[in-house]
Amino acid sequence: MKPALNSHLKLLRKLGQRKYREKEQLFMIEGERAVEQVLENGIIEVESVFVEEGKAISYPLLANSFSLLKDMLNELSDTESPQGILAICKMPKPISIEGLCNVESGVIVATNAIQDPGNLGTIIRTASWFGCNAMLFGKGTVDAFNPKVVRSTAGATGVLPYLGGDLNEILEQLEGNDWDVLLLDGNPGSQPINKIPKSKKTVLVVGNEANGIDTSLINPKRKRVLIPSNEGIKTVESLNAAVATSIALWSVNN
């Protein structure tokens, strides 16, 4: 394995920032199992792999693999306990809204303004598990190719088609093509998610962790739904955003 070049290091450092990820259309995946998955799955194109000098990896690597000093890998790593391997991957292309309009049935998950990387990654992971049609990332949502998000997806990055942009615009287009929009909203007036009639084409919209659904998204044709609590005395304010989304996805799928 050849040692990494200075140009590699420069690129890897840049990929910590969203603007460079978008400019280069590249992102990083870290960790032994995560890199193995991405090489196995073949969904994401891997450009190059960087391994800690002297570290044995149990699976075959790319021809385009380079060794890196431990200190350097630790510096580039986004985690507290780096695992000595990372890969530069090509960002998959977003899909077009038209492709989603013609789908016959399914579920789409839209994030209004999820800001915690762990929550977004977990939502992507669950949506992939349930075979959703797509992820829509509304403005204000943390970058789906942020290293912490990628780590929290546990290998599900790139599994689902995705699209980013103005959520109201996208939702209106989908609604014009018979998609029903559910707004996950714990506020009074929302209906328990298991009490609403099932729909063939459901877009589930998840709001911000602290502020919930943006009021600009609320309108009479969109149903507001919640995960009902069984708690007797009201001491727990809410569910975690990724948990609420996951239960809602289970409910609309079953």
Added chain:
Amino acid sequence: MKPALNSHLKLLRKLGQRKYREKEQLFMIEGERAVEQVLENGIIEVESVFVEEGKAISYPLLANSFSLLKDMLNELSDTESPQGILAICKMPKPISIEGLCNVESGVIVATNAIQDPGNLGTIIRTASWFGCNAMLFGKGTVDAFNPKVVRSTAGATGVLPYLGGDLNEILEQLEGNDWDVLLLDGNPGSQPINKIPKSKKTVLVVGNEANGIDTSLINPKRKRVLIPSNEGIKTVESLNAAVATSIALWSVNN
């Protein structure tokens, strides 16, 4: 507000460690909303509150409140963006197993060896939301009063009765009193959780994030259950442990 004493600082520093939390039977809660909740709920006894010097708090504090320099609070804080307030709280007492044996119906969540503090906190939060009867913390589970766990419960720490110890011993005693044990286990041979008959008294056992349910817990009278995936091609390995637990709790409750 009087300034904090050196003895306070010494205690606060110690409470970062499990052995001191257990010895003193005290733990820390951090953040403006979290401290407010604990003062409001009255479930947890608050011993003293520490506020950043000069910081205005929008709710009434205890008589036993002290000011602390910002640097000192930041040092004591477990978070990357400290909110300038923390409280020392009394650890609630664990319950006895006998109290759970005589319950007529309900759901108990047992953690086999959950190690991620965020996952444990989220599981406690969801179990509280669904009004479970108790939490059982098996050996190998991260301390429920660890600051990261407490933060992830988002105010649900202390809401549910709890008990720690050898999980097999506790489960056997519960099984002798008509509790049915479900093992959440994604391995082959497990049944989809929505296909099993409902039980009046359910203990849901959650395994370790990487290794799943400990084999010593598996026996023929305990049903192994999973959250079925709808994914066509198998690219996603698993759900997040807190998400899987939450969906399972929703399923046994609905």
